[in-house]
Amino acid sequence: MKFARVVTDLALDKVFDYKIPPEMHGLAVPGSRVQVPFGHTKKTGFIVSLTNESDFPHNRIKPISKLVDTQPLIPQTLMKLGEWIARYYCCSIEQGIQVLLPGVVRGGNVKKKKQLAVKLVDRKKAEKELPTLEDKFPKQALVIKKLFQRGETLLSTLKYELSISDSAIKTLEKKGLLIKEKIEIQRDPFSSDRIIPSNDLDLNDEQAVALDSIKNAIDEAESVVTLLNGVTGSGKTEVYLQALRHCLIQDKSAIVMVPEIALTPQTVERFRSRFGDRVSVLHSGLTDGERFDEWMKIHEKKVSIAVGARSALFAPFQNLGLIIVDEEHEATYKQNETPRYHARDVAVVRGKMENAAVVLGSATPAFETLYNVKKGRYKEVKLQKRFDSQPMPDVKIIDLKHESGEVGAGYSMFSKTLVSDVYKCLDQGEQVILFLNRRGFATTMQCLECGYVAECEHCSKTYTFHRNYNQLICHYCNDIHIAPTKCPKCGDKEIRFSGLGTEKVEDLAKKIFPAAQIARMDSDTMSSEKDYRAVLQKFRTGKIDILIGTQMIAKGLHFPNVTLVGVMLADLGLHVPDFRAGERTLQLLTQVAGRAGRGEIPGRVLIQTLSPFHPALQSAKNHVYEPFFHEEIDSRKIFFLPPDTHMILIHFSGEDENLVSKTAANFAEALSKVLIGDDFQMGDAVPSPIEKVAKKFRYQISIRTTKVMKASLILRQAVVGRKIDKRIKFYVDVDPYSLM
Ligand code: ADP
Ligand code: ZN
DSSP: OEEEEEEOOOOOOOOOOEEEEGGGGTOOOOEEEEEETTHHHHHHEEEEEEEEEEEGGGGGOOOEEEOOOSOOOHHHHHHHHHHHHHHHOOOOOOHHHHTTTTTTHHOOOOOOEEEEEEEEEEEEHHHHHHHHHHHHHHHHHHHHHHHHHHSSHHHHHHHHHHHHHHHHHHHHHHHTTTEEEEEEEEOOOOOTTTOOOOOOOOOOHHHHHHHHHHHHHHHHEEEEEEEEOTTTSOOOHHHHHHHHHHHTTTTOOEEEOOOGGGOSSSHHHHHHHHHGGGEEEEESOOHHHHHHHHHHHHTTSSSEEEEESSGGGGGGSSSSEEEEEETTTTTGGGGGGSSBBHHHHHHHHHHHHHHHEEEEEESSHHHHHHHHHHHTEEEEEESSSSSOOOOOOOOEEEETSSSOOSTTTTTTOHHHHHHHHHHHHHHTOOEEEEEOOSSSEEEEEEEETOOOOBBBBBSSBBBBTTTTTEEEOOOOTTTTEOOOOOOTOOOSEEEEEEEHHHHHHHHHHHHHSSTTTEEEEEETTTHHHHHHHHHHHHTTSSSSEEEEEEEETTTSSSOEEEEEEEOOOOOTTTTTTTTTTHHHHHHHHHHTTTTSSSSSSOOEEEEEEEOTTOOHHHHHHHTHHHHHHHHHHHHHTTTTTTTSSEEEEEEEEOOOOOHHHHHHHHHHHHHHSSOOOOOEEOOOEEEEEEEETTEEEEEEEEEEEEEEEHHHHHHHHHHOOOOTTTTTTTEESSSSOOOO
């Protein structure tokens, strides 16, 4: 091939042709990082494809200046995936390709870490000298003996282990017995952890059936997607581990994706203890250097399994056999900046491209996934029992309208049943989780005299009162004010706080259960991974009796001594303008409930609510999932909503409301001329459900379609590279997860 098509890191959505100089033939391939002349400067870019043709006059095409790496950084199959992302998610090719590489690798600023090591120049010579040294210079003799044992050793290790200074080493160097050199070392994020190896467990019958099915899928020549639909605590992870083993035995590599929130030491340890050094772990807590090293380990085929959050999906394996997406229903798989890809869906596409099996695991599958099962696109295997047949927790719904305020004024959020059940647990030395999906103390601050409500100046939302800091904080733009003691409008002192947050739950719990050890876990109290680990550790060792928290504590945690889970107010997510409100509530309740009774003593769950008959709550109570799914699918169909269709949202925002609304309306009109036919339903440009955030007015256009790729491609032409007024920001969200 004569020419290479190159994308540079400028977001132009354009590929440029360059000549491949003879010495680069065979080395410059798709995925190679190259330096190319660009105007008067040089740019770094990636080769997307090779070709013999170019629309550009051949004699004016410039040659590639330099190959940056000896091997292509991105496997060719991944380059295809990047292009697919650009087409499907309506972004430029550069953006689609950028997502394939961690910034630290792309930027090329981080290098492998090197340290000084020493080694013997000539073993024979050293052996001869040893007796003399032992006689006169015992320290030097120690060094020589250590090097006999170890071979090349890091200088720092040597000095530490032998408690010697530099001078002994320097003398030996002068005598020509040893030399120093720099060697590459791995930054190991786990170096401080001790990992105890574990072996495959004997599977129960359901697990064995599931594993067989997944093994068959791995052995198939074509990609098979399997939903592993297993109740909380059914032992899905053990099935993953043994499926991974099957993959490794065949010399294939594998990716395990877990939501960031589940990347707790608990999860990571299970993979590391089974597969040791063959596992690389990628998560947001890594330093740039560590991230670089982990990525390089995969690139250089030193590991076969990558475990990580969203970005692990792009691990540059070349012989992929299996991709596992744990908790596939989790919202964090959707990236909320461009490219706005959904890692689960892209995993399915990568699996197809590379003939790798894909396993989607969940106790509460996304309705999109269940829908694909019903359509016959995905296989399904079920784990319906907890792994050693512990019963599912007993779930009770408590109608707060009938049962509250029994403990005294102000305590109305603790029903009588909840209070007495918590006491029972505490008496028996068992632990309790209290869950509320909202942080802060109160969500509205209102003046009883004039009716004033403290609303954020920049957003169409009320401030949340955080009593610990005595602050009003806007949860949308993070604007912070000192909380007023009297009404800012009329000066009256009768200010009332209403709407419940975790801070208030903690406050009340401390009053109602004064003898209990209580801790709260939400993004206000957990500022680092260390805090998080520390609280979990205290909870595990029984130093905390009651753990209060937001969805941070709802998922993935395994604490056998938790026998009671109280949901303070299940209604929070129910009445929001989002067609997935019911689905999400059921998922969240099921996950929280799954934290109870994972040990020997059966668990109990109390769901407090003002909407006791809501079908999502009733389903959670009865541990049934599918009836609600079918009910929902039927009603969504009527409104042409996913999963029967796909949705695309186009967002506009800016400080000048008129300009935003006009731009959005013009765009909608232009679009309506190209998106025509029964496959597309397009709405008008309308204000977003949250009309204003951080001083910016927000508008959106929604499209629903049965032909999503077609719609994306049409839209892409209208969007990518389009110049609109600088004062307006806009972006496209294909398969949006948030409609706000
Ligand atoms: P899930 O991921 O489905 O919620 P886990 O994989 O966390 O469930 O399993 C719950 C508990 O059951 C874990 O402590 C795990 O070690 C244990 N477990 C799972 N399968 C087995 C098995 N076959 N034999 C013994 N213990 C098991
Ligand atoms: Zn705000």
